[in-house]
Amino acid sequence: MSGRIAAMDDAKPCCPPCISVDFEGRDKLVARIDAAVALGDEQAVTSALRSVLCELIRDPDVHLPDCVHEAISDHYARRELYRSERYGYSIVAMTWGPGQGTPVHDHSGMWCVEGVWDGQLEITQYELLERDGDRYRFRAAGGMQAGPGSAGSLIPPHEYHTIGNPNPDAVAVTLHIYKAPMDYCSKFYPQDGEWYVRCGSAMATDAAA
Numbered sequence: 216m217s218g219r220i221a222a223m224d225d226a227k228p229c230c231p232p233c234i235s236v237d238f239e240g241r242d243k244l245v246a247r248i249d250a251a252v253a254l255g256d257e258q259a260v261t262s263a264l265r266s267v268l269c270e271l272i273r274d275p276d277v278h279l280p281d282c283v284h285e286a287i288s289d290h291y292a293r294r295e296l297y298r299s300e301r302y303g304y305s306i307v308a309m310t311w312g313p314g315q316g317t318p319v320h321d322h323s324g325m326w327c328v329e330g331v332w333d334g335q336l337e338i339t340q341y342e343l344l345e346r347d348g349d350r351y352r353f354r355a356a357g358g359m360q361a362g363p364g365s366a367g368s369l370i371p372p373h374e375y376h377t378i379g380n381p382n383p384d385a386v387a388v389t390l391h392i393y394k395a396p397m398d399y400c401s402k403f404y405p406q407d408g409e410w411y412v413r414c415g416s417a418m419a420t421d422a423a424a
Contacts, residue, residue: 316379
């Protein structure tokens with residue numbers, strides 16, 4: 216990750232998570248995601264969702280709520296837009312102010328598909344080499360800059376990465392589809408060399424309206 220990207224704490228709780236937020240094209244978005252998740256197999260689901268997200272980001276019928284384009288000054292925003300009662304997945308929009316980003320983190324053993332809705336992000340994947348208690352040895356396994364209309368996926372055990380907005384002037388927006396609501400994850404902070412120390416972290420959400 217660029218040195219300009221600051222590792223931010225999780226979003227601070229503002230209200231209980233929203234189960235369903237109304238926005239233009241929501242039913243179309245949910246129907247497409249439902250069809251992909253119904254495939255069942257993780258590889259098939261995540262492959263289909265990557266394609267679906269790339270299409271939906273460019274779909275003129277789908278407009279995320281205005282709030283997701285509003286950054287929060289002291290942390291990147293996590294706004295839950297939808298939670299499926301039938302399939303259990305969760306849709307979260309994240310808003311990245313200039314320079315905001317994450318430390319190395321996992322996804323609690325769940326698959327996730329992430330698409331860039333607006334702006335630019337730097338994403339770096341990490342390979343877990345070994346573990347000693349709460350000490351983990353990681354090595355960066357490749358990075359990329361992702362722009363609008365791009366999507367990627369994480370499937371355990373390949374679930375470790377960082378995300379950050381390198382732009383000093385612009386906000387970035389991403390849409391994340393999780394296998395289930397992600398209320399907890401592990402974050403990893405540099406210790407020495409390739410070694411990191413693990414810290415468990417509750418994941419909070421910000422108001423979406």
